[in-house]
Amino acid sequence: xxxxxxxxxxxxxxxxxxxxxxxxxxxxxxxxxxxxxxxxxxxxxxxxxxxxxxxxxxxxxxxxxxxxxxxxxxxxxxxxxxxxxxxxxxxxxxxxxxxxxxxxxxxxxxxxxxxxxxxxxxxxxxxxxxxxxxxxxxxxxxxxxxxxxxxxxxxxxxxxxxxxxxxxxxxxxxxxxxxxxxxxxxxxxxxxxxxxxxxxxxxxxxxxxx
Numbered sequence: 001x002x003x004x005x006x007x008x009x010x011x012x013x014x015x016x017x018x019x020x021x022x023x024x025x026x027x028x029x030x031x032x033x034x035x036x037x038x039x040x041x042x043x044x045x046x047x048x049x050x051x052x053x054x055x056x057x058x059x060x061x062x063x064x065x066x067x068x069x070x071x072x073x074x075x076x077x078x079x080x081x082x083x084x085x086x087x088x089x090x091x092x093x094x095x096x097x098x099x100x101x102x103x104x105x106x107x108x109x110x111x112x113x114x115x116x117x118x119x120x121x122x123x124x125x126x127x128x129x130x131x132x133x134x135x136x137x138x139x140x141x142x143x144x145x146x147x148x149x150x151x152x153x154x155x156x157x158x159x160x161x162x163x164x165x166x167x168x169x170x171x172x173x174x175x176x177x178x179x180x181x182x183x184x185x186x187x188x189x190x191x192x193x194x195x196x197x198x199x200x201x202x203x204x205x206x207x208x209x210x
Contacts, residue, residue, distance in 0.1 A: 010165030012142020020155040050098035054105025067182035073103035
């Protein structure tokens, strides 16, 4: 939940910075509809398209281990975002912003499926509500931070700062073996059992549904 909250915080940074960032592109050679506010609309559309595409193809990843989906999806998002913000071409930026949020959307849906699969049925609604409220509460705070960074430094620096979200998220997963080893969402049966080794180490691994 903490890692997801951070990702949503950084999304708030992006949403707040996007209008100012849109003005940094040279649009003299573009149709009038894509200049000014049109540039901002195009950038926000790519953000939306990435999320929609991710939601549409998320089902194709339901047979993949959740831990690997999260880890590699976040790395892909991070790389695509750096390319998007580094590019001077509006078209390249639009394409790679969409590619950034496609794996993020897939991960979000897979995590939601896991939340529904693990707890007893009577608690699913409460847990989903708590998770959604807690993680999305940081979006407006991220928006305030994004506006502050953009005004004190530059919109581009504020946009680059988004990489902190997936970077910290993927580091969190890499450092936690129990998260790296998460199986498919429909195979997770609950809290991982702990095993104590002869050298005193305590490890855990998730049980798979049979």
